[in-house]
Amino acid sequence: MIALGLEGSANKLGVGIILHSKDKSNPVQILSNIRHTYHAPPGAGFLPKDTALHHRSHVASLVSSALREANLTPSDVDCICYTKGPGMGAPLQSVALAARTISLLWNKPLVGVNHCIGHIEMGRSITGATNPVVLYVSGGNTQVIAYTSNRYRIFGETLDIAVGNCLDRFARTLNIPNDPAPGYNIEQLAKSGKVLVDLPYAVKGMDCSFSGILARVDELAAQMKSGILKDPSTGKPVTAEDLCFSLQETVFAMLVEITERAMAHVGSNQVLIVGGVGCNERLQEMMGTMARSRGGDVYATDERFCIDNGIMIAHAGLLAYQTGFKTELADSTCTQRFRTDDVYVAWRDD
Template sequence: MIAIGLEGSANKLGVGIVYHPQHDKNSLKPPPPAQILSNIRDTYNAPPGEGFLPKDTALHHRRHVTDLVRRSLVEAKLSIDDVDCICYTKGPGMGAPLTSVAIAARTMSLLWDKPMVGVNHCVGHIEMGREITGATNPVVLYVSGGNTQVIAYSMQRYRIFGETLDIAVGNCLDRFARTLNIPNDPAPGYNIEQLAKKGKVLLDLPYAVKGMDCSFSGILAKVDEYASQMNAGKLLDPATGEKITPEDLCFTLQETVFGMLVEITERAMAHVGSNQVLIVGGVGCNERVQEMMGIMAKERGGSVYATDERFCIDNGIMIAHAGLLAYGTGQTTDLQDSTCTQRFRTDDVFVAWRDD
């Protein structure tokens, strides 16, 4: 089976085509890996110091979706007749961009008489991560601009063990990048990561772990306060008396929020008895969070699984792959139900393609 996937829940528009080889479900052999035929992405970047607005992001997606679909088919050396289904991101995400992509998928379905499959964005990340890394039954840390969740599979659902109580960790990093007027190209979080590598001073920030959940808004407020003091020349290293730099603030923010994520992930591993951690989502590309998680997992005799930016950052391939898994179990989305929603919980999805 072959599927084309459209992702546009935030500022990245992705179109991907995936091929699932035939597999006998009664066979004891594992299914052959999915084959990625194309994976194209175009990103809307707001000016430095600004975030991307829903209306501008939606306009970007509408302008580029036709070209990306055409390019993906050319790269895959396919015609639309070869495609079995059209998969799109149903949610969660930003309303206007999601709507633009849903309309594009609906139009393609009507024009080419192909069935649709609406896909949960979070489940798309998880299934793509499992496919690429080979992780069997890991605890999943899902970290992105709009989501922060610790997840584990049980009884055909991805159960949420902990999550953010306010803003997501990626949103926290992105908003601090605006405070420092850090460019959004290629991504604000990536630019913070590069600055943090040069930081040396670790300042005190609130450490807001509440059971299995996290809170990042108070941390953001405090580090913003530090930035104001730094700009006024009043923020000094308590040990040396030297002036604190933007690199120090980025280092401080990363170490604090990633430490919180490692703590709740380890607690979930202990609860479910797993020694595998799979990191997915855009923030999952960060080398420091992978390193910190690796230290924790090694102490527990476990392993960390992560992917590179091709699959961590929002992409169409993950939507095509997860959609094709659902389509293989007979799931489709009727035209009247081909809507989108900003609030689509990970644990709302019935994972029919996995067997306990």
């Protein structure tokens, strides 16, 4: 069976086409995975209306390109999958409208997909992780998840803003470019940082809080720009690279801690990192150190599958469609709030 997936919950518009076959040696085949990103100017975030306009402007050409790349026609596609939520309202609406239009034009059934489930199932398929604890980290979400009884259960999450949003907003403070991604640019600056500045560390059980950390590092950035922020051990000025390094080390240590607590709770020795922040090499390195100390492994994907993409929506949607699930046209809405554990995972019985 073949599915076309549309993702547009934030500033990435993705179109993917996937094939599920009975060939046990190659059961999942990626036929096309195309993405186009809306970049706001440096120092600014992407506004919902501008992002929605970007998605509406590019979705038709991306769908056409995906079909050409996969060497398919609309008649070859079995279902149209789209991101139902969570995400930003206006971009989600644009993609839902595109999915409904394609469904009507091609006379194909619709499948609404939970964004997080898409990340998890794509990560499991690409990495081969069997039943891992999942760390889902992105611009809008931060959750520690484990599967049981046909649900992805949330063990811990952010109490305020997501870790990716924390990094993105600090990039605005430093006026760092948004191309290719603000978090990526912070990661590159952090590689040159040497001074670990003291920042708040906010872990509460298996939950995290990032807004206080962001407020404090913003204060330190203002002191740095005025030249009064010094390294207490050397007396040398603290740099933007030092602040990026300190922010990453602090928030990633928090994420490693809550993930390890969940692993101990469920008795798992596997960690799967998904979401856009999951591309960060330093996060993968820190998580790997923790997992190996427990005799386990960490699994992660590269930017093709970590960053929001259409293929993950096509994959998760097709898994659901093969169990008999579909979204009626009258119910093909979208929502900014769609909990991961609201989804009944009918395709798993382990």
